[in-house]
Amino acid sequence: xxxxxxxxxxxxxxxxxxxxxxxxxxVINNGSNVRPEMQQRVxxxxxxxxxxxxxxxxxxxxxxxxxxxxxNDRDRTIADWRARQGxxxxxxxxxGGMLKCAEHGYRLIFELVDTHNDHIQRELAAAIAALQxxxxxxTPPHSDNPLITALxxxxxxxxxxxxxxxxxxxxxxxMDDEGASRLATRHLxxxxxxxxxxxxxxxxxxxxxxRVDGWRAEMAAAGAATDGLLATGDxxxxxxxxxxxxxxxxxxxxxxxxASNDQMALAVIAAAERHGLAIPQQLSLVCFxxxxxxxxxxxxxxxxxxxxxxxxxxxxxxxxxxxGSDDLPDVPLVVPASLVVRESTAPPAAAA
Amino acid sequence: xxxxxxxxxxxxxxxxxxxxxxxxxxVINNGSNVRPEMQQRVxxxxxxxxxxxxxxxxxxxxxxxxxxxxxNDRDRTIADWRARQGxxxxxxxxxGGMLKCAEHGYRLIFELVDTHNDHIQRELAAAIAALQxxxxxxTPPHSDNPLITALxxxxxxxxxxxxxxxxxxxxxxxMDDEGASRLATRHLxxxxxxxxxxxxxxxxxxxxxxRVDGWRAEMAAAGAATDGLLATGDxxxxxxxxxxxxxxxxxxxxxxxxASNDQMALAVIAAAERHGLAIPQQLSLVCFxxxxxxxxxxxxxxxxxxxxxxxxxxxxxxxxxxxGSDDLPDVPLVVPASLVVRESTAPPAAAA
DNA sequence: ATGAAAGCGCTAACAT
DNA sequence: ATGTTAGCGCTTTCAT
Numbered sequence: 206x207x208x209x210x211x212x213x214x215x216x217x218x219x220x221x222x223x224x225x226x227x228x229x230x231x232v233i234n235n236g237s238n239v240r241p242e243m244q245q246r247v248x249x250x251x252x253x254x255x256x257x258x259x260x261x262x263x264x265x266x267x268x269x270x271x272x273x274x275x276x277n278d279r280d281r282t283i284a285d286w287r288a289r290q291g292x293x294x295x296x297x298x299x300x301g302g303m304l305k306c307a308e309h310g311y312r313l314i315f316e317l318v319d320t321h322n323d324h325i326q327r328e329l330a331a332a333i334a335a336l337q338x339x340x341x342x343x344t345p346p347h348s349d350n351p352l353i354t355a356l357x358x359x360x361x362x363x364x365x366x367x368x369x370x371x372x373x374x375x376x377x378x379x380m381d382d383e384g385a386s387r388l389a390t391r392h393l394x395x396x397x398x399x400x401x402x403x404x405x406x407x408x409x410x411x412x413x414x415x416r417v418d419g420w421r422a423e424m425a426a427a428g429a430a431t432d433g434l435l436a437t438g439d440x441x442x443x444x445x446x447x448x449x450x451x452x453x454x455x456x457x458x459x460x461x462x463x464a465s466n467d468q469m470a471l472a473v474i475a476a477a478e479r480h481g482l483a484i485p486q487q488l489s490l491v492c493f494x495x496x497x498x499x500x501x502x503x504x505x506x507x508x509x510x511x512x513x514x515x516x517x518x519x520x521x522x523x524x525x526x527x528x529g530s531d532d533l534p535d536v537p538l539v540v541p542a543s544l545v546v547r548e549s550t551a552p553p554a555a556a557a
Numbered sequence: 558x559x560x561x562x563x564x565x566x567x568x569x570x571x572x573x574x575x576x577x578x579x580x581x582x583x584v585i586n587n588g589s590n591v592r593p594e595m596q597q598r599v600x601x602x603x604x605x606x607x608x609x610x611x612x613x614x615x616x617x618x619x620x621x622x623x624x625x626x627x628x629n630d631r632d633r634t635i636a637d638w639r640a641r642q643g644x645x646x647x648x649x650x651x652x653g654g655m656l657k658c659a660e661h662g663y664r665l666i667f668e669l670v671d672t673h674n675d676h677i678q679r680e681l682a683a684a685i686a687a688l689q690x691x692x693x694x695x696t697p698p699h700s701d702n703p704l705i706t707a708l709x710x711x712x713x714x715x716x717x718x719x720x721x722x723x724x725x726x727x728x729x730x731x732m733d734d735e736g737a738s739r740l741a742t743r744h745l746x747x748x749x750x751x752x753x754x755x756x757x758x759x760x761x762x763x764x765x766x767x768r769v770d771g772w773r774a775e776m777a778a779a780g781a782a783t784d785g786l787l788a789t790g791d792x793x794x795x796x797x798x799x800x801x802x803x804x805x806x807x808x809x810x811x812x813x814x815x816a817s818n819d820q821m822a823l824a825v826i827a828a829a830e831r832h833g834l835a836i837p838q839q840l841s842l843v844c845f846x847x848x849x850x851x852x853x854x855x856x857x858x859x860x861x862x863x864x865x866x867x868x869x870x871x872x873x874x875x876x877x878x879x880x881g882s883d884d885l886p887d888v889p890l891v892v893p894a895s896l897v898v899r900e901s902t903a904p905p906a907a908a909a
Numbered sequence: 910a911t912g913a914a915a916g917c918g919c920t921a922a923c924a925t
Numbered sequence: 926a927t928g929t930t931a932g933c934g935c936t937t938t939c940a941t
Contacts, residue, residue: 209619209713212686214934225912230936238910255679257686261622262934264613265917267562271687286652286866291643291849299647300638303667312688314664315655327607334564334609335623336664361561497643501853514638566918577928582920590926614918617933913940924929 211262213254222250233258264337271311273524274338275302275517276329276347279317290468291497294513301514302342305521313521314338320346320409326356333360340364340524342517343375346409365520368412370537376523377537378516382412385509385542386419386463389491392507392544393461394427397552398489400434402452402459404469406493407439416465416493434459438469445469449476453488460553461489467496467508474502485551495545504548516540563614565606574602585610612664616689623663625876626690627654627869628681628699631669642820643849646865653866654694657873665873666690672698672761678708685712692716692876694869695727698761717872720764722889728875729889730868734764737861737894738771738815741843744859744896745813746779749904750841752786754804754811756821758845759791768817768845786811790821797821801828805840812905813841819848822858837903847897856900864892 219229224247231239232247239247250256264270275298285292299313306313314336318328333341333356341364347353348366354374357364364375371377393401403420406413417435424431436451438444445464449472452459464470470492474484482488484504492499495510519538571581576599583591584599591599602608616622627650637644651665658665666688670680685693685708693716699705700718706726709716716727723729745753755772758765769787776783788803790796797816801824804811816822822844826836834840836856844851847862871890 209689211689211934212712215936216934226935227912227937228910231911234936240910243910255682257683259616259689259934260687261613261616261689262917263936264611265617265919265934266936267917268936270613283652283656286645286648289645289649289847289849291645293638293641293643293645293648295651296638296645296647297641299667300635303669304635307669312666312668314666315651316664317655317659330607331609335612337561337563337611337613360564495641497641498849498853501850503855563918567920568918578919579921579928580926583927586920592926595926611918614933615920617918617935618920619933620920911941913938915936915938917935917937919933920931921933922929922931925927 211259213256215256215258217254218247218250218256221254222247269339270337272336272338273302273306273311273313273340273342273521274332274336275313275315275342275344276318276353277315277344278346279319282317292467293497297513298344298517301517301519302521305518306525309525311339311521311525318347320350325350326352329353329356330360333362338362340521342367342520342524344368345412346407348377349411363524365523367516367520368410370411370415372535372537376520378520378523379537379539380511380513380516380542381539382415382542383419383422385493385511385544386416387423388419388542388544389463389493389509390420390423392546393463393489393491393550394423394429396461396489396550398461399427399429399553400457400459400461401429402434402436402462403431404445404448404452404462404464404473405435405437406465406469408437410440413465420463433457438465438472440466440468442468442472445472446476449473450479453477453480453482459488461491461550463491463493465493467492467494467499470494470499470506470508471502485549487554489550489553491544491550500547502549507547507550508545510543510545512540512542563611565608567608567610569606570599570602570608573606574599621691622689624688624690625654625658625663625665625692625694625873626684626688627665627667627694627696628670628705629667629696630698631671632673634669644819645849649865650694650696650869653869653871654873657870658877661877663691663873663877670699672702677702678704681705681708682712685714690714692873694719694872694876696720697764698759700729701763715876717875719868719872720762722763722767724887724889728872730872730875731889731891732863732865732868732894733891734767734894735771735774737845737863737896738768739775740771740894740896741815741845741861742772742775744898745815745841745843745902746775746781748813748841748902750813751779751781751905752809752811752813753781754786754788754814755783756797756800756804756814756816756825757787757789758817758821760789762792765817772815785809790817790824792818792820794820794824797824798828801825802831805829805832805834811840813843813902815843815845817845819844819846819851819860822846822851822860823854826854837901839906841902841905843896843902852899854901859899859902860897862895862897864894868892
């Protein structure tokens with residue numbers, strides 16, 4: 206490969222405008238300390254030449270890299286992609302994150318890292334050394350991983366923790382899983398349900414616990430008992446099946462179930478069928494994730510809609526704009542989830 | 558933001574190993590012209606220090622950027638993300654492309670560009686100037702856009718054209734849309750269908766035409782007429798509805814329909830229902846895209862599975878490894894699509 | 910408000 | 926087989 210050089214550099218622009226490199230640089234960056242006429246002359250040269258700064262060179266001279274690194278869990282992400290089950294978490298992150306980045310001349314780079322890995326720090330350090338990103342976005346289950354956050358703090362790279370409630374380094378952004386869970390539970394209670402089962406997700410994810418908490422809290426508020434109504438899965442279909450079977454096999458079985466994600470909700474549908482229970486007539490179901498496929502199940506599922514795009518967009522905004530300032534909120538930034546009511550929820554049979 | 562410098566540079570490694578910068582550089586790159594013992598000493602220092610080269614610096618010195626740029630159509634991609642209909646094209650590209658890149662220490666950067674845009678060249682030139690990618694992956698409808706390929710050729714950046722059959726600059730990779738279409742048509746003919754309708758996609762995409770060609774060819778081979786059996790949509794649900802209505806409103810209506818994508822297939826399902834036709838008993842349906850949702854429709858759809866991940870992976874492989882060599886195939890690289898038979902296809906009523 | 914000089918981390922070209 | 930030198934394109938000092 207031939208040594209590829211920049212087609213048009215700051216030097217060309219400077220020559221064309223008849224100014225020093227420095228003046229061009231000033232115009233590129235923010236134009237402070239530049240007379241309007243100079244600014245205009247330089248800008249004209251930039252436009253005429255179609256000049257665009259090389260981010261490599263900008264980065265080299267100690268400036269920004271205009272790169273934001275978004276970290277996701279490797280195994281889970283690849284499994285989702287392979288399974289082709291319509292999990293659009295990554296797409297929503299891109300929608301919110303990439304577009305917001307583009308608005309500011311930044312680029313979002315996706316990176317997959319292993320959670321269960323003792324050299325996770327090495328992995329991250331390598332990505333940071335190679336890319337020198339101006340900011341990092343952490344997603345569950347990395348968001349509160351102390352190995353990761355410590356490294357980021359040490360590297361002095363601003364970062365956002367999506368799906369985190371804890372204050373501390375970086376900024377936390379949450380869709381308020383507990384509140385969302387309460388929302389789902391409340392919806393069922395309003396329909397008349399008292400025995401509402403809950404299928405929790407993987408303990409690797411803190412949000413799994415918050416969702417359980419929300420359900421518990423709302424049940425308590427309604428004076429409903431939760432004994433024997435909690436089952437734990439790991440977000441997989443298989444685990445959802447086992448959990449659903451456990452819940453439905455009981456003599457006093459729940460009249461409604463909240464599943465912590467779409468795969469486990471699918472498993473509940475299958476389990477209900479096996480147990481001869483019609484949804485929603487004999488069993489209501491709420492899915493904790495409004496993924497594409499929940500509109501195509503029979504029946505279409507009432508679901509919690511997670512504002513992934515919006516939250517990622519906010520994270521990027523913070524990293525680009527606010528990272529320098531010190532007026533950072535020490536409380537998590539909340540972008541609340543909403544409930545999309547479809548046909549999988551109805552009053553319980555007894556109350557109908 | 559503080560002037561952030563590289564934590565550990567090639568200089569540290571050189572000092573630690575007691576060699577010159579150049580020797581370290583040689584070891585990093587491929588170790589040619591380095592004695593094994595030197596190589597080992599340097600490698601030890603690299604490992605001990607956890608050194609990772611800065612791609613910005615590498616790029617600056619005229620070497621590679623280790624960045625591959627993947628271009629997709631802006632409007633369509635954003636629309637798909639917003640609609641949340643489970644279109645996993647981007648995910649599959651990431652699966653195939655990002656992972657292959659990672660194997661070689663490269664990164665894949667996604668970029669969206671406008672098709673219908675007179676300054677598409679400016680957009681691309683800006684991305685190239687900013688990123689200095691080592692390769693570019695083009696997807697439909699950009700793959701054969703002469704404005705794009707000309708710019709890439711001029712910039713001397715290797716590129717791959719996914720979904721392209723034409724030889725020429727860059728390398729063409731195709732899933733053989735015509736063959737895939739023949740496959741779908743043949744499947745229906747084998748079931749006994751003779752009147753097989755076809756709903757074509759947007760003319761913006763060359764592959765739309767190839768799919769029509771495949772259907773025509775296979776119909777001809779079977780001695781079946783195609784008059785009144787072709788309708789043209791634009792990949793949207795609405796256009797699919799119109800096309801399906803047109804096909805089904807005829808006195809001599811088709812006993813089977815091939816829809817050029819999933820949204821139009823969904824529209825066919827709805828149209829069939831409106832016309833009181835049961836699928837597959839009275840109307841067979843093949844969907845040209847095995848997206849996640851086609852397993853959840855009623856009935857689950859027989860579909861053409863496009864090997865997007867595999868093809869993207871190949872494209873990356875070519876860009877990284879083969880771009881330097883001149884032994885490039887001048888014929889398109891074909892990764893054939895396959896047919897996934899589900900419940901939307903059956904023998905025609907008359908033949909049943 | 911503008912310019913000149915130095916250097917970021919790395920590799921290509923040229924010694925040796 | 927190894928070391929030395931000279932930049933790459935840009936921004937940061939530091940002058941003026």
